[in-house]
Amino acid sequence: MSKAVIEVRGLYKVYEGAVPVKAVNGIDLTITEGEFTALKGPSGCGKTTLLNLLGGLDQPTSGSILIDGIDITELSDNELIDFRLHNIGFVFQAYNLIPVLSATENVSFIMLLQDRPKEERLARAEQLLKAVGLSGKENIRPGQLSGGQQQRVAVARALASKPKFVLADEPTANLDSESTSKLLDIMDELNAQENMTFVFATHDDRVIAKAKRVVSIGDGKIISDTAK
C-alpha cells in the first residue's frame, strides 16, 4: 500500500466579514504517493483555497494538514517557507516565471535557494527541461516562449526542488488544446515514471479526464471522491 503524502483532517477555512464565508468547510482527505488527483468544481467552490492550504500558503481556521507526518499548520512562517522549499512544487495558472532569467536559470533558481551546488543545478535543470520537451530552449527567456512552453518550464521548476508532491492551480487555464494535451502528457509521464504525486485544482475537463482520482468540491466540501 502506498504511503500517505498528504493527510487532511477536519479542515476549515472561514473568511470573516459581515457574512462569514466558509471557503473550506470540514474537509478530510488523504492523498497517497504517486497519485494524479484533480480537485474539480466550479469557480468559488473552494478548490484553490484548499490547494493553498495544502501548500502552506494559507493558514486554516481549524483542522490539521499532515505532510509526511508533519502538521504544517503548526509551523511558523519561516519554517513553512523552508518546508515549502524542500517539500512542495508549485505550478501556477499564470506561469509566474522570472522574465529576466532563461529557462535553465528559472528552473535552477529554486535549487539555488536550496543552496545546491552549481553543477548539480545546471545538470538537473537540463535534465528536467529535456523531460518537459524543451531541449534546445534552455537559454531562451520566458518572453520568447509560447504559453505552453512557459508552463512546461514552470513544471520543470516545480520538480527541480525534488518535492514530495506538486500542486498545480488551473495549470491549463491559459493554454490552447495542443499545449494542454502536451503538458498533461508530460505530467502523466512524470507521474508514471518518477511516481511524482500531482494535485490539480481545475475545472478543465481535459485535466479531469487525465486524472486518476477526481475529488469534486462544492461549497467548501467534498461532494464526491472517485478513483479511476
Added chain:
Amino acid sequence: MIIKVAWRNIWRSRIRSIIVLSSIAIGIWAGLLIIGFSFGMNNERTAAAIGATLGHSQAHSSDFLEDPSPSAVIAPAAYENLVATLENQPFVTGYTPRTMLQGMVASAKQTRASRIIGVNAESERANTTIATYMLEGDFFETRVRKGVVISEKLAKKMGLRMRKKMVLTFQDHNGVIHKASFRVSGIYRTLNAAWDELNIYVQQKDVELIVGTSLIHEVLIIYDKSEDTEEKTAAISANIVLPTIITSWKQNSPELGFADDMMGIMLVLVLGIIMLALLFGIINNMLMAVLERRRELGMLMAVGMNKRKLFFMILIETLMLGLVAGPIGIIMGDLSVRAMMEVGLDLSTKKDGLAELGMQSTIYPEVVPEYYAIIAVMVIMTALIAALFPAYKALKLNPVRAIRGN
C-alpha cells in the same frame, strides 16, 4: 545568481532605471563641482591672505595681543630668542619683522584712520607676495625717501596718485605723537578689499628715523607648507621665551580660520542634502519595481524564498543603482573639475562683492580626492537606506494575493 537577477531586474524598465541612474550621477557630479569650487575658492582666498598679509603664523608680545598699542613691542632680547628659534626650525622658510602703528593719514581731500605697517622692504618682498599685487610703482624697490605704498581703494577715496604727498600722524612707543610727510611710491590691490582699505606700508627705516629707534611689533613667519600649521606653531611656541606669543593664521584671522574649519562640515551637509533628494528618487524607483513585480515576488515567496534572501535581493538591486551611477558621477565630476581648473569660473560681474570677501573674480576649482571616498560611502549608505522601505513592502506581500496580482 541573485546578483545576476538583481542586475537584470534593473534593466527591466530601462528608461526608468536610466532616469534614476542619471539623477544619481548628476547629483554626485553637482556635489563634486560644489566641493571643487568651494575648496578652490576657500583655498585661494586663504593662500592669498597667508601669502600677502598673514603669513602662516605671527609673533607678538603678549601685550600687543591684548592691546595693539605702539608700546607693545617685542623686546630686543625676546626678538633675538625668537629669531634663534626660527632659524632652528626646519619647516620655517622665512620671517619678516613689522612695525605696526595705528595712525591717521591725510591727503588734500580727506583724513582717515589707518594702520601703518613698517616693513623691512627686502625681507617683506622675499617672504610675502605683497609685491606681486602692485598696480603702479613698486614695493620699495626703487629708492624713495619716505615712500608709502597704499591700496588702490584708499588712493581713490583720498584722491591720491603716484608721487602725491600724504601726511601720516602716529604715536610712538613713548606716547609721543609724530607727524611726517610721505610720498606715494606704489599702489597695490590684494584680493582682500577690507585689508586694502585699512593698511598702508612704509619702510621701517623711515619710521626709525622719525621715532629714533627700531620698533618691532610683529614678526610674520612663513612655513614650508600650509599643512599642520597649528602643530608647527605649537612647536615654535614651545621653544621661545615669554612674553612673545606665536599665533597661527587661523587665530590671527578668525573669519578665515572659521571658513576653513567649517568648509568640510558645510560640504558634507550639502552632500547630505543631495543624497536626501536622491534617496526619495531611489525609494520611488524601487517601490515601483517591487509593486510591478508582486506576482513574481509572491511566486518566489510561495516556492520557498525566505525573507532574508528576498530582502537581500531588493537590497542588492538598490545597491547596484548606486554602484553603477556612483562611479559615473564621480568620473563626470572629476573630469569636469579638471576641465574647469584650466578655464575657471568667471564671476567678474560680482567682482566687487567677491573682492570684499577676499576672493578673485575667476574661481578655479580644486580636485579633492578625499571627498570621492566620502561620496562613495554616502551613495552606498543612501542606497542601503533607500532599499529598506521597498524591501519592507516586498516582505509584507501575501504570497497568495501577490500571485493573483492583488
